[in-house]
Amino acid sequence: MSLLEVKDLRTSFFTPAGEVKAVNGISFFLDRGKVLGIVGESGSGKSVTAYSIMQILASTGKIIGGSIKLDGEELVGAGEKVMKNVRGNKVSIIFQDPMTSLNPTYTIGHQLIEAISLHTDRNRKQARERAIEMLELVNVNEPLKRMKQYPYELSGGMRQRVMIAMALACEPDILIADEPTTALDVTIQAQILELMKSLQEELGMAIIMITHDLGVVAQMCDEVIVMYAGSICEQGTADEIFYNPRHEYTKGLMRSIPTQKTAGKKLQPITGTPIDLLNMPEGCPFAPRCEAAMKVCIKHPGPFMQINEDHAARCWMNVKCGMESGEIEPVLETEKGGNE
Amino acid sequence: MSDKHMEKPLIEVKNLKQYFNINVGAFKTKPLKAVDDVSFSIKKGETLGLVGESGCGKTTVGRTILHLYKPTAGKVFYQGEPVETKAQIKEFRKKATMVFQDPYSSLNPRMTVSDIIGEPLDVHKMYNDKKEREERILQLMSEVGLNSEHASRYAHEFSGGQRQRIGIARSLALNPDFIVCDEPVSALDVSIQAQVINMFDELQDKKDLTYLFIAHDLLVVRHISDRIAVMYLGKMVELADADEIYNRPLHPYSQSLLSAVPIPDPKIARANQRIALTGDIPSPLNAPSGCPFRTRCRYATEQCAEVMPEFKEVSSGHFVACHNIDKAN
Numbered sequence: 001m002s003l004l005e006v007k008d009l010r011t012s013f014f015t016p017a018g019e020v021k022a023v024n025g026i027s028f029f030l031d032r033g034k035v036l037g038i039v040g041e042s043g044s045g046k047s048v049t050a051y052s053i054m055q056i057l058a059s060t061g062k063i064i065g066g067s068i069k070l071d072g073e074e075l076v077g078a079g080e081k082v083m084k085n086v087r088g089n090k091v092s093i094i095f096q097d098p099m100t101s102l103n104p105t106y107t108i109g110h111q112l113i114e115a116i117s118l119h120t121d122r123n124r125k126q127a128r129e130r131a132i133e134m135l136e137l138v139n140v141n142e143p144l145k146r147m148k149q150y151p152y153e154l155s156g157g158m159r160q161r162v163m164i165a166m167a168l169a170c171e172p173d174i175l176i177a178d179e180p181t182t183a184l185d186v187t188i189q190a191q192i193l194e195l196m197k198s199l200q201e202e203l204g205m206a207i208i209m210i211t212h213d214l215g216v217v218a219q220m221c222d223e224v225i226v227m228y229a230g231s232i233c234e235q236g237t238a239d240e241i242f243y244n245p246r247h248e249y250t251k252g253l254m255r256s257i258p259t260q261k262t263a264g265k266k267l268q269p270i271t272g273t274p275i276d277l278l279n280m281p282e283g284c285p286f287a288p289r290c291e292a293a294m295k296v297c298i299k300h301p302g303p304f305m306q307i308n309e310d311h312a313a314r315c316w317m318n319v320k321c322g323m324e325s326g327e328i329e330p331v332l333e334t335e336k337g338g339n340e
Numbered sequence: 341m342s343d344k345h346m347e348k349p350l351i352e353v354k355n356l357k358q359y360f361n362i363n364v365g366a367f368k369t370k371p372l373k374a375v376d377d378v379s380f381s382i383k384k385g386e387t388l389g390l391v392g393e394s395g396c397g398k399t400t401v402g403r404t405i406l407h408l409y410k411p412t413a414g415k416v417f418y419q420g421e422p423v424e425t426k427a428q429i430k431e432f433r434k435k436a437t438m439v440f441q442d443p444y445s446s447l448n449p450r451m452t453v454s455d456i457i458g459e460p461l462d463v464h465k466m467y468n469d470k471k472e473r474e475e476r477i478l479q480l481m482s483e484v485g486l487n488s489e490h491a492s493r494y495a496h497e498f499s500g501g502q503r504q505r506i507g508i509a510r511s512l513a514l515n516p517d518f519i520v521c522d523e524p525v526s527a528l529d530v531s532i533q534a535q536v537i538n539m540f541d542e543l544q545d546k547k548d549l550t551y552l553f554i555a556h557d558l559l560v561v562r563h564i565s566d567r568i569a570v571m572y573l574g575k576m577v578e579l580a581d582a583d584e585i586y587n588r589p590l591h592p593y594s595q596s597l598l599s600a601v602p603i604p605d606p607k608i609a610r611a612n613q614r615i616a617l618t619g620d621i622p623s624p625l626n627a628p629s630g631c632p633f634r635t636r637c638r639y640a641t642e643q644c645a646e647v648m649p650e651f652k653e654v655s656s657g658h659f660v661a662c663h664n665i666d667k668a669n
Contacts, residue, residue, distance in 0.1 A: 215602030
C-alpha cells in the first residue's frame, strides 16, 4: 500500500461565470521517502491538487469526486476533525511566499511554539525547546535570537527556512512544497533545495514538489507528474519524463526551455495561449496548441497508456506510433482512462 | 560578433552612481548605494545581459541609464554625446525605451490597448493627424503579433504573454535604438516565455535594436545575450562574452551563481557539483568594506576587507573585479 493514493480526484470552483474544473480526474500514488514533482503552467491545477489533499480550498472550491487515501484512510468527506489531525501532523505544506504565510504581528518563536503545541502534547517549555531544535535543523543561525524576532526582520531565505522548520516540527509523513523557491534568488534557492533534500533523506518523509521550473524538478524529484488544464498528461520517473517524453505538451515544454545548446538559436515555443478553463474543448485539452494534433485529438481525450513500467502518458500520438509499429491492435477502448 | 567589437558604442556608462537617501532615524538619513561606480558600454545591435540577485542594483542601473532616476554621479553617453540637460534627456528617451517586468501593473487598466501603445506618440507628438496615429498603432500591434481587432480592448482582457506584447509594442512606438528590458519574461509561463524571447530576437534582427537585458534567470540571459555582466551589491564584478562567462567564470561570485542554476536535465543535475554560498546578501545599507562579496567568499583575505578590487581586463573583453583570481581558478 502506498502512503498516499489519489484516485480520480475532481475539484471544481463554482464561480459566477460557471464551473471551473481545476482538477479533472487525476490519479497517482506516492510512496514513503519519495520526491514527487508536479509540473505545469499557471492554471494547470497543480496547486489545487495540493490544496485538495490538505482540504484548504477557497470557499468556492469543492472536491466533487474521487478519493484521497492517506495510509489507507479515506480523506474525502472525512470531516474537519480528521483533517485537523492530518494537517500539520501527517501532511504539512509550505507556500511560495514566505512573507505572506507568516503572521507579521507575532514573533517567529511564538508562531513555532503555537504550531508545535497545537499538534503535540508538549508543554510550553518542551515546545520551545523543540522550536529551537527545529531552527537548528534548518540551519538558521543564532536560533535563540531568531525566536524573538518578527518575520520582517528576516531575509526571504531565512523566512522560508522558518516555514520549513514549522512544517517539519511534527515530523509529517508528507511535505507538500508549493513553489517553495520561486520567490528566492538562485543561490538561496540552491541552499533551500539542498536543505530539503538532506532533511528528506534524514527524516525519510515523502515530498510533493509543486513547481513550474523544470530545473528544480530535475534536481529534486524521483517521479514527475506533468499537468495541463486539470489533468495529468504524463507521469513517470524523472529520467523517463526528461529523456523519453511521450506527450506532445511535455515535448513542447522541453523544447521551449533555453539551455546551453540553444544559445544563439531560435527557441521552439509552444504556440497559442493557455487554455480557458471555462471553455474546455471536447477532446484533448492541449489539442488547440498541439502541432501534431490529429482529427481524433479534437474529438476525444487521449487514452492513458502505459509506455513502460515507469511511465504512462495520455496522448494519441502513442496510439499512432504503436499502431504503426504493430504493437497495438486497432481495437481500442478509448474511454477507459485512469491509472490502469 | 567580431565586427561588432570594432564599432563605437551606442550606449556608454561611465562611473555611474545612484545613491538613495534612506531614513534611519527621525532626523538621520543614510545613503543606500544601489549602484556604485559602474562603467560599461553596449555596441549597436548587441545584447548585454545583466544578472545578479535581488537587491544587487541591476534594475536601478537600467532605470538610471534612462534617467528615470537622476544619477548621483557619473555620466551616460548616447552615440558619444552626453545625456545631461533636460532637452538631451527628452531627445534620448525617444531613442531609448523600456519594457517592464510585470505586465499586470505596467499597463494602465483604464486605457485601451491603442491608447497605451499610442501614448509615447502623443507625448512626443510623432504624428500629424489622427489617421496617421491609428495606422502607426495598428502597425505596431501587428509587429508584436497582436490582433488589430483588439485595439479597443482593455489590458485586463489579455493573458500575461499578450500583455507583455502590448508593453513591447509601446516600447517600440518611437522607433528606438535601445531598449532596457527589465525582467521581461520572468512573470510568464515557460511555454509563453519562449514565444516572447523569440520575438525579442526577431525584432532585434529586423530593427537592429540594442538591448540591455536584465534578468535573474541565467538560462534565459545566456540564451539571448552576446555579453553578460554580473552585479553584486551595487558593484559590477564581472563582464565578458556570454560563452566565456559560462565556460570560464573568473569571479568567485559568478562561479557560485552559475553553479547554483538548476539544470533541466536530471543526470547533469545529480552530478552537478555546486559551489555552495553560505549566508545571505548583506543589506546594502551596511555593505561590507572593500570587496562587497568578501563576507561570503571562500578566498577572502585581509586585502579584500581593505581595498575594493579594481574592475580590470584580464583577457580580451573579460573584465573582473577580484584580488584573488589566481586562487579562485
